[in-house]
Amino acid sequence: MDYDVLILGGGLIGCAVAYELSKYSLNIALIEKDYDIVDDVALVNSAIIYDGVQCDNNIMSKLEVMGNEIINNLSSKFNIPCKKQASLLIAKNEEEEKILEDMYNRAIKRGISNIALLDGKYAYELEPNLNVKVNKVLYSQNTGVICPYEVGIAYGEIAFDNGVAFKLEEKVEDIKKINRGYKVETNKNKFTCRMVINTTPEDYNIDGFKENICERVGEIKYFIIEKSFKGHFSNMVFSYNKDESIYMCPTVQGNYIAAIKTKENLNYEEGYKKINSLIDGLRPQDINSFYEEPFYDDTIVIDDSLVHKGYIKVTGKNYAEVTMTPSIGKIICETVVSNLNCKLKSDFNDKRREIYKFSELSNEERQKIISLDKRYGKIVCTCSMVTEGEIVDAIRRPLGARTVEGIRRRTGAGSGSCRGAHCMNKIVSILARETNKNLTDIVKDSKNSKILLNRIKEFDDM
Ligand SMILES: Cc1cc2nc3c(=O)[nH]c(=O)nc-3n(C[C@H](O)[C@H](O)[C@H](O)COP(=O)(O)OP(=O)(O)OC[C@H]3O[C@@H](n4cnc5c(N)ncnc54)[C@H](O)[C@@H]3O)c2cc1C
Incomplete structure (x- = not known):
């Protein structure tokens, strides 16, 4: 066999399993069709760390509670931007009060602790900028925000350093059962393995396997609010009714997100009005950008019905998957370990290489790093204060960035x-220089996203 385990898909769950x-x-090898791992994680660079209170399903709640605890430890161990952030779920009328009371009970x-169901007047003490009448508030101290992309990158880097082979730009096209394992065919190679962990949405017609269908529930509309807006909340605030929910939360980068999960087809104006009804003094010029993404609320299933044949598949998409990922990774690992009867490595290295963020260093630290590497003295992205040194490091790290989006997500440039x-032209030039490619070969985030289409003049540099 080429591998004991082949992990299909280098999203958050695939990387957590690899780690x-x-x-x-x-x-072990991990096969990912894109240029980079964790390429499909939501564009907004802050995910909520849920605490098992809001979801209907008891199993999902358990995965959230377990993940919540692991993620807090991971963030300090691997230096992942993360903030503990209490949350207020507010009820504005009797109907919403009932939803909140049921949720609390x-x-x-x-068995979830650190929560309290309080009278509405406490909401204004906690959040003086609240612009609505609040009857009741469910207060939780368990929640937080984390940079989801960095969770995946940290998992991937450590897995790579501990010997997992990452096969990027390889699309899995077929899986066949063979004696004591599987044959996996990609657009480039054929591999054999004892076990397959499939974290992609594809099912490959595995004999005896019944696929779960993912259902899109609605859309999330994101409004990113400028750092300069002074009237924002200091906790996360959620407002629910039976058709939609609105939430507002500070991000790990210091700005602010307002989001609406809805089944309605709201346009920008309608969404803006709804948000404005919750928060005092928000003006159109305070909105930095607006995104829309699909919203899923499936039950995540770790389907090990074929584990005796060496096949595990993770199905479903869920809005709280970042929170659940560490628990899913651990559960799958336990199943594989008992199935393959393997032992812990004595030389496992659970450390991530240091990352130096120029914008977060003191002047003394900046001087020191510039004296070691002059590229840390050249600012490439003036908005986010990202230096050439950080961009080069992002490219040269284990599983380094190969795309402009990969640089943006790793460094903020x-x-x-x-x-x-x-800074786009400078980033493209650095990527081309460091990866020894032509400028016209540098892509934004996938094969069909070229930035420079053709040469029009015979210059070597931009
Ligand atoms: C808008 C939005 C907001 C969210 N907010 C939160 C939040 O606040 N808190 C939270 O906890 N969670 C949140 N989530 C959930 C979370 O971000 C995602 O659900 C999670 O990243 C999905 O990870 P995954 O590994 O399951 O799937 P994916 O990221 O989809 O991974 C699957 C991987 O498989 C690869 N692949 C597919 N087909 C093939 C093939 N044939 N061969 C090889 N590779 C293949 C894909 O390229 C992909 O990289 C949010 C999700 C969305 C969309």
């Missing part, structure tokens, strides 16, 4: 208010 399994003496039954207008 957990890399602790064991197994020969269910959470108590689930190009995500400021000019949206990359000033």
Whole structure:
């Protein structure tokens, strides 16, 4: 066999599984069709760390509670931007009060602590900028925000350093059962393995396997609010009714997100009005950008019905998957370990290489790093204060960035208010130089996203 385990898909879950399994003496590869791992994680660079209170399903709640605890430890161990952030779920009328009371009673039954159901007047003490009448508030101290992309990158980097082979730009096209394992065919190679962990949405017609269908529930509309807006909340605020929910939360980068999960086809104006009804003094010029993304609320299933044949598939898409990912990774790992009967490695290295963020360093630290590497003294992205040194490091790290989006997500370059207008050409040049490619071969985030289409003049540099 080429590998003990083949992980299909380098999203958050695939990388978490790779990390957990890399602790064991197994020969593992991960196959990802895109240029980069964690390429499909939501564009907004802050995910909520849920606490098992809001979801209907008890199993999903358990995965959230377990994930919540692991993620808080991971963030400090791997230096992932993360903030503990209390949350207020507010009820504005009797109908919403009933939803909140049911949620609270269910959470108590689930054994969730650090929550309280309070009278509405406390909401204004906690959030003086609230612009609505609040009857009741469910206060939780368990929630937070984290940079989801960095969770995946950290998992991937450590798995890579501990021997997992990452096969990027390889699309899995077919899986066939063979004696004591599987044959996996990609657009480039054929591999054999003892076990397959499939984290992609594809089912490959595996004999005896019944696929779960993912259902899009509606849309999330995101309004990113400027850092300069002074009237924002300091906690997360959620407002529910039976058709939609609105939430507002500070991000790990210091700006602010307002989001509406809805089944309605709201346009920008309608969405803006709804948000404005919750928060005092928000003006159109305070909105930096607006995104729309699909919203899923499936039950995540770790389907191990074919584990005796060596096949595990993760199905479903869920709005709280970032929170659940560490628990899913651990559960799958335990199943694989008991199935393959393998041992922990004695030389597993659970450390991530240091990252130096120029904007977060003191002047003394900046001087020191510039004296070691002059590229840390050259600012490439002036909006987010990202230096050439950080961009080169992002490319040269394990599983380094190969695309402009990969650089943006790892360093923040190009995500400021000019949206990359000033730094895009410099980033493209650095990527081309460091990866030894032509400028015209550098892509934004996938094969069909070229930035420079053709040469029109015979200059070597931009
Ligand atoms: C708008 C939005 C907001 C969210 N907000 C939150 C939040 O606040 N809190 C929270 O906890 N969660 C949140 N989530 C959930 C979370 O971000 C995602 O659900 C999660 O990233 C999905 O990870 P995954 O590994 O399951 O799937 P994916 O990221 O889809 O991974 C699957 C991978 O498989 C690869 N692949 C597919 N087909 C093939 C093939 N044939 N061969 C090889 N590779 C293949 C894909 O390229 C992809 O990289 C949000 C999600 C969305 C969309």
